[in-house]
Amino acid sequence: MHGSTEGPELNPLRAYLMGTGSWFVGFGIQMVTFAWLVTMVLDASPAMVGVAQMALLTPMLILVLIGGGLADFLGGRRVALVAQGLAVLPPLLLALVIWQGQLSFATMVAYGIAMGSVSAFLTPARDGLLNDVASGTVQQAVVLAMLVQFIGQMVGIFIASFATRWGAVTVLTFQGTIFLVGVLGFARIPRPEVAPVRRHTSMLTELRQSIVAGYRVVAGDPATRTTVLQNIAISVFFIGAFIVTIPLLVREYYGGDSTELGWTNGAFSLGLVIVVALLTRVPDLTHPGRALIVAQATGAVALAGAGLGVPFPVFVALILTWGAFGGVAMSMSRTIVQERAPADSRGRVLSFYTLSLMGAGPIGALFNGFMVGWIGPRHTLVLAAGLMFLTMVVVALTSQLWNLKGHTTDS
Known part of the structure; x- marks a missing residue:
């Protein structure tokens, strides 16, 4: 049961999806x-470019476990609400700096650190709330949340594709404003009637104990452990390629600007949306681990094709295909972890999931940045895809993930 909340009544799941x-x-x-x-x-x-993206991702590596512990200690709703509110400030401050004509590399690094820090606290808190507001099976709730996530990304990418025409100040101001809508959404999630359990210890002790407990849960479950480990490869090879190699490829090989970047990012998100929408129409997959492995390996093949110097429309189509298989993989990996996480340590377990997915991002950003400088963006993209393919072959041959069966009941 949930307690009351201020303001107009809103279905908890709808409020969550709004945020x-x-x-x-x-x-x-x-x-x-x-x-x-x-x-x-x-x-x-x-x-x-790799250093700048590293600044955006490094706070996740340092702070996300603390964020997950705080979510369990203080309650996910409270942490999500505060973090979402703080997210309003960095884009508005960056817009002010650009309006004054003071944009610099150091400014972008500072912005990246600020937004990365907010995300480190918001992500595990928000993800942990999903089980509390889910009205069906966890897999159904995860797929619905991811559908909203990727549609939202597509809308944002479409808006940002006009940055060259409208100017960065306009786009960044809109970004800060839209974050305010999320504050209203999280505020409409009812407060739990029972407050999060507090022990007779300091907050730092509680956080340390919660992080250790979360690690033990992850390490003690083979399926969760394998999913978390393969996430590290995603972070280095896939995310690193997406945030560093692909923008450089668009700049150096295709001669693009924000419009071409928008097409590329939009294609990836469209692929995600199409597949995740289809997943909402089909029964829960009985072997999520098998779907995860096949999707990651096939997506790696599509990404390698995008690095072969194909015409830009074909490049965009291959990125869309990569995104489509990524939608399956991301849905299944999060479902595996979310279903198997105990309710009393869900925020901590999901913080490890987020850490594995984003924490190696700084390494991936530097790896891709320096490899592009050495062998060029096309060859770097093929290399990253090939290494990811090999990783999934190893996972398929050495883990129990291939035969893992999913839960079909509420969690």
């Missing part, structure tokens, strides 16, 4: 504008 959708509209804007400002407006070198 989630708002964040990912803003995140979609950030995907394009951050890469555009660093790669094309500031004309940074490949290595410095």
